[in-house]
Ligand SMILES: [Zn+2]
């Protein structure tokens with residue numbers, strides 16, 4: 001559904017995701033957008049969607065999976081498995097504004113992925129930023145040239161780490177327009 005029709009945000013874990021991370025996403029999204037957010041029970045991990053020779057799942061397959069559930073709200077799907085789109089080696093997330101569904105992978109947000117020591121705080125920040133970014137797309141926002149804006153495109157955690165956990169004045173202005181001022185600044 002389009003964001004204008006939605007009355008809530010739904011955090012949908014796909015497979016097992018740590019509860020505290022889901023709560024962080026839920027709190028940040030509920031604060032950033034003029035809708036309440038809730039977390040639903042985790043979906044079973046969709047092993048049948050894994051592309052074996054890449055050990056990845058196509059992001060659009062996950063969006064279709066979530067669309068089939070017919071959830072009544074804007075969906076922020078979260079999976080702990082690497083995702084991709086045709087022509088791209090990997091993705092952090094994808095959004096379908098017509099369906100009102102987004103998905104984020106946390107696989108590459110872990111410092112361990114790069115052979116470095118665990119950092120829960122960085123993991124949390126990267127996930128929250130990407131979930132905000134994809135939800136921004138559901139609210140019709142496009143990519144933003146400002147490097148610190150949450151709507152700046154990122155395919156590298158270094159780029160994500162430079163972003164703030166907020167929208168730049170231009171993107172905030174667009175959000176205010178499309179939500180008739182219902183968007184909360186933070
Ligand atoms: Zn984007």
Ligand SMILES: [Zn+2]
Pocket residue numbers: 144145146149150151152167168169170171172
């Ligand atoms: Zn911006």
